[in-house]
Amino acid sequence: MDFTYTETQTMIRDTLSRFLSDSYDFDSRQKMIASEAGRDSGIWRALATELGMLSAPFAEAHGGLGGSHIENALIMEELGKVIAIEPYLQTVVIGGGALKTVGGAVADAVIPGIIGGDTIIAFAYAEPQGRYDLANIRTTAKADGGGYVLSGHKGVVYCAPWATHLLVTARTGGGQRERQGVELFLIDANLPGIVRRDYPTVDGNRASEIYFENVAIPGDALLPGGIDLIEKIVDEATVAVCAEATGVMAKLHEGTLDYSKQRQQFGQPIARFQVLQHRMVDIFMEVEQAKSMTTYAMLHLDKPAAERMAAVSQAKAKVSRGAKFAGQNAVQTHGGIGITQELAIGHYFKRATMIEGQFGSADFHYDRFERLAID
Structure with missing residues (x-):
């Protein structure tokens, strides 16, 4: 298949690459993580206003690049x-993806804020008992007049400390694991009754445990689509994480290859040892296969649900295994220094490890693909 990028897509990639190489080196990232805020808000603002990156996947009608x-x-x-x-x-892929799907007044009102960098959305969907089951939800949204009362607990909500809005899954009816009654709500992150416990994650991000204590939300906070909409945006997020993984894995390969050329053993660089040459090739092959499977899944995101889900599960299973292989072999080649705070490779390993299970482990996606094939 001849898959080439358009001139605009190539420009987006190259422009972002140059910007990140100038403003997001390893030392700068470490300073951001160590700061009280856990980030440099100026970079997000630059991505929005100077580079226009946040507008890339949105329609021209909303001020996007189409x-x-x-x-x-x-x-x-x-x-x-x-x-x-x-x-x-969380903001552009998940929040923006949900808004593009539902359209209407809510999309017209919120998407310009995303593009401008003013709106940050956190996706509050995971619950302690839920594992990867999107319908295993205890959080409830009970009808109250023209609105709802939201009650429950969401765990590991990435970027919630910075969020202006929360995209929340909650149950309006049905039993705990039933698909019927699961809905998606977009709410103000600062409503009375929302309690957050913020903390850093192992991969350098910030997340929160969020408790909804009888939070009154308006009726128009409900985004139509139910569990089908939730599954769609999670599949889109899964492919986006697979794409992120290809970047992480590429740097794991690059850093490990460079190190093997520098480290001396028995009077010569360890890169000359045949077993390590094979290892470098194996990591490289995992990177290339991850790219191919990510592209395959990306091209199936607008297909019918079963076809989309099967493609996404194939890609995520492969990428999860590949990220694990690349991360573990990179650290093993480096030895003890591979997991120190001072060396970048250890931080790439941490992110690869988190990606391995994000939105479903390899085993989960093998099982989902098998169920789809049987059905």
Whole structure:
């Protein structure tokens, strides 16, 4: 298949790559993580206003560039190369993806804020008992007059400390694991009754445990589409994470290859040892296969649900295994220094490890693909 990028897509990738190489080196990232805020808000603002990156996948009617999943994947891969802590996945891919799907007044009102860098969305969907089951939800949204009362607990909500809005899954009816009754709400992150416990994650990001204590939300906070909409945006997010993984894995390969050429053993660089040459090739092959499978899944995101889900599961299973292989072999080649705070390779390993299970482990996606094939 001849898959080439357009001139605009190539420009987006190259422009972002140059910007990140200048402003997102390893030392700068470490300073951001160590700061009280956990980020440099100026970078997000620059991505929005100076580079226009946040507008890439949105329609021209909303002030966007008219792009699609391809632009999201290109941007996520570049962010992966610097293990960026920007909330692009949560805000643009997930939040923006949901709004593009439902359209209407809510999309017209919120998308311009995303493009301008003023709106940051956190996706509050995971619950302690839920594992990867999107329908295993205890959080409830009970009808109250013209609105709802939201109650429950969401765990590991990435970028919630910075969010202006929360995209929340909650149950309006049905039993705990039933698909019927699961809905998606977009709410103000500062409503009375929302309690957050913020903390750093192992990969350098910030997340929160969020408790909804009888939070009154308006009726128009409900985004139509139910569990089908939730599955769609999670599949889109999964492919975006796969694209990020290709950037992370590429840097793991690059850093390990460079180190093997520098480290001396028995009077020669260890890169001359045949077993390590094979290892470098194996990591490289995992990177290339991850890119191919990510592209395959990306091209299936607008297909019917079963076809989309099967393609996404194939890609995520492969990428999860590949990220694990690349990360572990990179650290093993470096030895003990590979997991120190001072060396970048250890931080890439941490992000690769988190990606391995994000939105479903390899085993989960093998199982989902098998169920889809049987059905």
